[in-house]
Amino acid sequence: MKYSNSVEKLPPYLFIEIDRKKKELLEKGVDIISFGVGDPDKPTPKHIIKACQKALLNPAYHQYPFGAGLKSFRHAIAGWFKTRFGVTLNPDTEIHSNIGSKEAIGHFPLAFLNPGDVVLVPEPGYPVYNSGTIFAGGTPYFMPLLEENNFLPDLSRIPEDICNKAKIMFINYPNNPTGAVATKEFFKEVVAFAKKYSIIVAHDAAYSEMFYDKTKAPVSFLSVPGAMDIGVEFHSFSKTFNMTGWRLGWVCGNADIIKGFSKVKDNYDSGVFSAIQEAGVVALKSSQKCVENARKMYKQRRDVLVNGLSKVGFKVKKPQATFYVWAGVPQGYTSAQTTEKLLTEAGIVTTPGNGMGKSGEGYVRFVITQDVKRIKEALERMKKLTW
Numbered sequence: 001m002k003y004s005n006s007v008e009k010l011p012p013y014l015f016i017e018i019d020r021k022k023k024e025l026l027e028k029g030v031d032i033i034s035f036g037v038g039d040p041d042k043p044t045p046k047h048i049i050k051a052c053q054k055a056l057l058n059p060a061y062h063q064y065p066f067g068a069g070l071k072s073f074r075h076a077i078a079g080w081f082k083t084r085f086g087v088t089l090n091p092d093t094e095i096h097s098n099i100g101s102k103e104a105i106g107h108f109p110l111a112f113l114n115p116g117d118v119v120l121v122p123e124p125g126y127p128v129y130n131s132g133t134i135f136a137g138g139t140p141y142f143m144p145l146l147e148e149n150n151f152l153p154d155l156s157r158i159p160e161d162i163c164n165k166a167k168i169m170f171i172n173y174p175n176n177p178t179g180a181v182a183t184k185e186f187f188k189e190v191v192a193f194a195k196k197y198s199i200i201v202a203h204d205a206a207y208s209e210m211f212y213d214k215t216k217a218p219v220s221f222l223s224v225p226g227a228m229d230i231g232v233e234f235h236s237f238s239k240t241f242n243m244t245g246w247r248l249g250w251v252c253g254n255a256d257i258i259k260g261f262s263k264v265k266d267n268y269d270s271g272v273f274s275a276i277q278e279a280g281v282v283a284l285k286s287s288q289k290c291v292e293n294a295r296k297m298y299k300q301r302r303d304v305l306v307n308g309l310s311k312v313g314f315k316v317k318k319p320q321a322t323f324y325v326w327a328g329v330p331q332g333y334t335s336a337q338t339t340e341k342l343l344t345e346a347g348i349v350t351t352p353g354n355g356m357g358k359s360g361e362g363y364v365r366f367v368i369t370q371d372v373k374r375i376k377e378a379l380e381r382m383k384k385l386t387w
């Protein structure tokens with residue numbers, strides 16, 4: 001079978017590969033402890049489920065939802081955004097519902113790219129920035145995220161001709177996989193850069209609520225002066241409310257950018273199931289206690305894992321946000337060798353850093369979606385390894 005050039009250009013989808021390997025070992029009866037895929041282990045809070053159950057009985061919701069999303073959904077987002085970030089959004093023009101962030105990020109470049117256009121893509125990073133660019137006929141230019149720069153891209157190192165050809169810049173903070181948080185100063189730098197070269201900034205804020213120090217809660221890119229002129233921000237219910245299976249998110253920001261994106265969406269999908277949007281309304285408008293509790297839980301897991309890893313040969317710091325621990329591998333090993341050893345000798349699944357971009361070489365990614373008891377068990381197994 002001859003597939004399209006775009007499909008031929010895609011790297012294998014990393015997490016599907018990892019999942020396959022894991023299943024193979026499970027079938028052999030190995031007791032696997034997985035720190036592989038970024039998917040919360042706890043169920044969706046009950047009040048959110050109940051809201052959906054009730055909404056399911058509304059016959060109007062059994063028909064095509066179409067368009068930007070329920071008015072109530074967009075108003076709930078605007079209210080939440082104002083409270084959380086101090087940013088005012090117009091629910092009619094500056095917010096659009098998405099079937100999760102993944103499809104939205106993947107489809108986004110289709111609205112803005114012509115052949116030969118460049119998209120600035122962070123690496124290591126979420127694979128969809130690259131694949132969405134390829135499907136839209138664009139060319140990715142990779143911006144390395146290095147520890148010495150606090151995992152922020154160094155915009156001054158992007159060549160002038162690339163800046164001139166760039167149409168979109170993807171950024172993602174709090175960051176998957178490094179756990180880094182962006183400063184407001186960095187966002188200001190991005191706004192100035194984007195304005196200078198007429199680049200659309202697409203900020204993926206899927207982890208905005210997964211942070212550990214309330215006094216250092218991540219800011220919205222849109223809260224920086226001028227950002228609304230050139231940018232949008234993608235948000236998702238997946239990580240914040242344990243809703244990865246539901247497929248619900250939104251994009252907000254500059255009205256012209258949202259309008260262009262909606263032209264693509266109108267031709268690819270017919271909106272988000274309204275009963276799920278109703279669940280989203282309740283998630284945003286109810287007490288955020290469940291989010292607070294999740295933070296406490298992840299913090300405990302993070303501390304146990306990071307303290308333990310630093311005693312078994314990894315070079316690792318506590319992330320300020322996200323449920324990822326980005327650990328420097330033991331001396332003399334590559335990312336792939338480390339992942340392989342952890343899997344075959346200890347039954348532990350991790351993601352090799354280089355699988356998410358070449359600057360990820362020398363790291364492995366742990367997702368803290370195991371309870372403390374299992375994390376301790378994993379650390380016991382790691383103590384027995386010789387490197």
Ligand SMILES: *Cc1c(COP(=O)(O)O)cnc(C)c1O
Pocket residue numbers: 038099100101102103126172176204206235236237238239244248249
């Ligand atoms: C998990 C994740 C998302 C969210 O994806 P959904 O499609 O909304 O589930 C977006 N961006 C990054 C970087 C992620 O890790």
